[in-house]
Amino acid sequence: MSHVRIEGLTKRFAGKPPAVAVDNLSLEIEPGEFIVLLGPSGCGKTTTLRCLAGLETPDEGGISLGDQTVLDVRGKVNLPPNKRRIGMVFQSYALWPHMTVRRNIGYPLRTRRVPREQARTRIEEAAELVDCAALLDRYPAQLSGGQQQRVALARGLAAQPDLVLFDEPLSNLDARLRDQVRAQLHELHARLGFTAVFVTHDQSEALALGDRLAIMKAGRIEQLDTPERVFEEPATEYVAGFIGMSNRLPLLRQGEGWALASASGADGQAGAESQTVVDELPVPRSHSEVSARLRPDDLQLCPAEEKPPAHSVGLPAEVVDAQFGGRHMDVVVTVGGSRLHAQAPLTGKPWARSLSRGQRVTAWFAKDVAIYYDADGVRTAGHTPTAAVGA
Numbered sequence: 001m002s003h004v005r006i007e008g009l010t011k012r013f014a015g016k017p018p019a020v021a022v023d024n025l026s027l028e029i030e031p032g033e034f035i036v037l038l039g040p041s042g043c044g045k046t047t048t049l050r051c052l053a054g055l056e057t058p059d060e061g062g063i064s065l066g067d068q069t070v071l072d073v074r075g076k077v078n079l080p081p082n083k084r085r086i087g088m089v090f091q092s093y094a095l096w097p098h099m100t101v102r103r104n105i106g107y108p109l110r111t112r113r114v115p116r117e118q119a120r121t122r123i124e125e126a127a128e129l130v131d132c133a134a135l136l137d138r139y140p141a142q143l144s145g146g147q148q149q150r151v152a153l154a155r156g157l158a159a160q161p162d163l164v165l166f167d168e169p170l171s172n173l174d175a176r177l178r179d180q181v182r183a184q185l186h187e188l189h190a191r192l193g194f195t196a197v198f199v200t201h202d203q204s205e206a207l208a209l210g211d212r213l214a215i216m217k218a219g220r221i222e223q224l225d226t227p228e229r230v231f232e233e234p235a236t237e238y239v240a241g242f243i244g245m246s247n248r249l250p251l252l253r254q255g256e257g258w259a260l261a262s263a264s265g266a267d268g269q270a271g272a273e274s275q276t277v278v279d280e281l282p283v284p285r286s287h288s289e290v291s292a293r294l295r296p297d298d299l300q301l302c303p304a305e306e307k308p309p310a311h312s313v314g315l316p317a318e319v320v321d322a323q324f325g326g327r328h329m330d331v332v333v334t335v336g337g338s339r340l341h342a343q344a345p346l347t348g349k350p351w352a353r354s355l356s357r358g359q360r361v362t363a364w365f366a367k368d369v370a371i372y373y374d375a376d377g378v379r380t381a382g383h384t385p386t387a388a389v390g391a
């Protein structure tokens with residue numbers, strides 16, 4: 001277990017236009033910590049991981065693993081992968097097809113010249129850890145996808161590295177296996193306490209596995225926080241959108257209240273015809289425009305003639321589509337010019353089952369459930385989260 005320090009890491013790729021894949025990124029990882037790099041395609045997750053592994057030549061910055069400097073661009077240090085005590089688990093299991101499971105798991109031990117007897121014990125222990133002890137003499141082609149990924153996991157851990165890197169290791173597995181291997185990985189980490197950096201674009205995977213999440217945007221870390229904080233208090237609109245707050249409602253201050261910006265005139269001002277939809281929001285006075293972000297299950301629906309509860313924002317809406325989702329209906333509505341998604345529970349409210357296209361309803365949300373972002377996409381200070389954990 002090692003403390004990992006990344007300082008000012010930058011990696012550019014030549015091309016037209018050139019890409020800054022990692023942009024002056026710094027990150028400190030505690031021994032035994034499980035860090036998840038989360039973000040959309042192209043935000044620089046894999047390149048960061050490859051720089052940690054020694055598979056790229058960064059343009060600037062430094063990386064240390066424990067007391068070993070593995071990268072120092074100014075000092076011209078960039079240790080090759082086999083000189084770094086790092087284990088790697090990839091998306092494509094990358095098992096050698098001509099080697100048995102035993103030889104595959106033992107591969108990093110051979111490259112580190114671990115004595116034969118010690119290697120045998122380590123291989124058997126690693127295989128035991130991931131329930132693959134009975135498969136040691138098989139070839140990869142004789143294993144299921146889940147078994148192959150577990151072998152890859154054992155290979156990543158066998159050399160007891162200072163740091164284990166995971167590049168979307170679960171994304172090639174079907175949904176059921178993905179849940180199984182994810183649970184197993186979570187348990188293994190709790191048991192062994194290795195330091196890990198795990199790359200994914202799957203938010204549920206990130207929330208389940210990470211001690212802390214680094215949400216990346218254009219080669220930088222946009223928010224670094226516990227899963228609870230990222231989920232409850234996304235710092236920027238970008239993070240909110242990425243972590244499931246898919247509903248966005250732009251609002252403009254109008255006199256003492258707020259109107260839907262999507263019903264505004266061409267000048268971006270709330271038009272004379274746009275109605276004030278709410279008198280007051282938990283937003284500082286200095287803001288004249290905000291966007292409210294909501295998860296689908298925080299947007300409620302009720303019949304158009306019913307009044308929503310006090311302390312909520314009620315909006316006239318029209319149903320675009322309604323799909324049965326078991327215990328809830330997935331309903332798309334338009335509110336002003338915005339398309340919103342509501343997950344309307346059916347338990348106790350069978351009314352939602354009868355929703356159909358063109359129907360007029362009221363969409364509403366509790367004021368303190370939404371998170372409000374200013375014109376720059378930064379969370380406004382006025383919001384007090386209701387369910388913040390560890391705040």
Ligand SMILES: Nc1ncnc2c1ncn2[C@@H]1O[C@H](COP(=O)(O)OP(=O)(O)OP(=O)(O)O)[C@@H](O)[C@H]1O
Pocket residue numbers: 013014015019020021039040041042043044045046047048201
């Ligand atoms: N070898 C390369 N040559 C040129 N550009 C590259 C190279 N590798 C990555 N890039 C660019 O660097 C940026 C970051 O890529 P990277 O693969 O790190 O993103 P990512 O977040 O891991 O994406 P994904 O989830 O799709 O794997 C992208 O704009 C990508 O096009």
